[in-house]
Amino acid sequence: MEGVTFNEAALWCKGTIAAGDSQSALGRISIDTRKIEPGDTYVAIVGERLDGHDFIESAFEKGVRKFVVEPGRVDDKSYYAGSTVLEVEDTTKALGDIARGYRDRFDIPYIGVTGSCGKTSTRNMVWSVLSQKLSTHKNSGNFNNHIGLPLTMFELGSSHQAAVLEMGMSGFGEIEYLASIVRPRIAVITNIGYSHIENLGSKENILKAKLEITSYFDETCTLIVNGDDEQLRTLRPGSYKMIKFGFEPGNDIVCTEVRDQGGMLEFSVNWGAHDEKFSIPSKGMHNVYNAMAAMAVGIECGLGFDEIRRGLLQFENEKMRLDIVEKSFIIINDAYNANPDSMKAAIDFLAGYEEKRKIAVLADMLEMGEFSREGHEIVGEYAAGRVDILVSVGGAAAYISSRARECGLENVVHFEDRQGAMEYLDELVRPGDVVLVKGSRSMKMEEIANHLQEGSSK
Structure with missing residues (x-):
């Protein structure tokens, strides 16, 4: 400070x-x-x-x-x-009051990022893009709540020319409080999914809670949203500017083609009179969405397409978020957190390895409340046609495996704890496989990923 x-x-x-x-x-x-x-x-x-x-x-x-x-x-x-x-x-x-006062010391673009999943990856992509032209500040790790965000604000200095700040929540009023501190002029909502549905009860309520990020908007502000999302596509411009991105026609930014080039995704985008090509050093269609959000922020902050291209190429993901470790087989460590939407995105990522045997190791998704069974069954049904072997871990995860079997996946096994799963995987995994490891943070699935990595000499 x-x-x-x-x-x-x-x-x-x-x-x-x-x-x-x-x-x-x-x-x-x-x-x-x-x-x-x-x-x-x-x-x-x-x-x-x-x-x-x-x-x-x-x-x-x-x-x-x-x-x-x-x-x-x-x-x-x-x-x-x-x-x-x-x-x-x-x-x-x-802490929040002091951060709110300190915010006004800096006349810079403040960008807020929220959503049910993809917040951190999008924040990092926005940071990578803006850093091509502006000295940009961002949250460290998961400092995105009522304590972490003020601490992030205190790290702002006179050298900074922009700040991109992730905002998390679990209920009504939390995003509004964070927005009162940051008062972002640009906001991104990545998607509306099932995260925190236990507290909010419905996707419609989750949308209302996420829209609190616009609580301090005026006509000079811009909201950037995923126009393919079933909730966000219903939004209409109000007193502020709105930019929608996605694959579907009718969005302001439309991805028209995606090509998987090994560890690189190349994609084409139409934005009005502009047809541009970009690349990101990552797999997974969800990262194309994140890149389009970062692109929109970049344009709003005065960057050119070449600067945006360079920024996307320099994107680096956080640890345990689709973190790829290549040994005699491939480990995809996505153990940071989980909800049905991020599970489906990770399964799509795994399915992209078309020529390999695909093993999904999936654990409980917590904070689902009465929606827990349905949410886990959604994941099981989604996995059935996309993976070769499913290993579920925990209590509620049994619904993932049982639904996957009902949908025709034969190679399914369930374990109540990580130890049983690790012993099974020791015998199952062979060179050339690709293994996805994912679950809610408290399930500590990184222990399975680390065990696989340490024992990957076979």
Whole structure:
């Protein structure tokens, strides 16, 4: 964080300077005493399991002398001596309030990215494209919630010329809160799927929640959406500009041809009077959608097609998101998370290896609520005509395998735990195979991917 004093922060979050020099600079903001350094400001976040105020002594012992705290949380205030302390009603809310104030220090394009799946890949593609012309900031990892996004905002500096910020949610009001901090001028919605349907109840409600990203839009703003999506295609331009992309005629940006060139996808796009060709170093049709979204953001930010082409060629995906490891066989590690839409996209990715034996190792998709059985059966039916062997892991994943059998897939086996699946795969997988490993984050399917990788000498 550049040039923000405690006095300014107090004004933004309606706090009180309880000790020290109000003109002290906040410097780097930290909420984790394990990584804190002298000169940082420690914000004592109160979480569901841990209270950051319990770690103030640890921060103090490491040389920290700047704190944001809630009054009444700490009996021993000896750390106030020689420190600057900002007292606020709610440290988590203050984090957002300070980020909201800091945002206005920078007159740059802010781009928000949300959707049921593909958010992170799209964010990274947008960043890769914009970085060809503009010094662009982005979230680290999954810093896309009410705590991670403010921390991302604090990393903005005077050298940055744009910021692309992923926004996650699990219910109503969460995207609106993040949008109130960022106030994006350009927003991307990748798709509307089943993620968080347990909390929201229907795709229509998920659409409403995602549209909160436009809460602070005006006529100068642009919404970019997947026009092939059954929910997003129904949207009509309002007071702001809208750009739709997809494969179907009628979109503003239409992909007219895709060619798989090994590890590279080449595709052609029509946009009004322009017919352009692009390449991305990835497989999977979903990444063509992501690329079209990044293309639209690039044009809105003043980039030319050649700059966009270079940016897409330099795209790199996150770990455990269709992360390909080539040994004597191919491992597709997509263990970061899962919902029916991302499962189907990953299965399509696997199916692209037409000449190889295709093995899908699929685990539970969580946070599905009453939709759990139906969601898992959708995946099983989808896999039946696209993979050669299906291995399901967990409790609800049994619905994947049972539905796949009903749809005619003969090579199906189910395991309650990862250990059983790993032992089976040790005997099953042979050179030349391609193995997809995917499930919800808490299923820890990366352990299977790592096991396969370590034992791939056969």
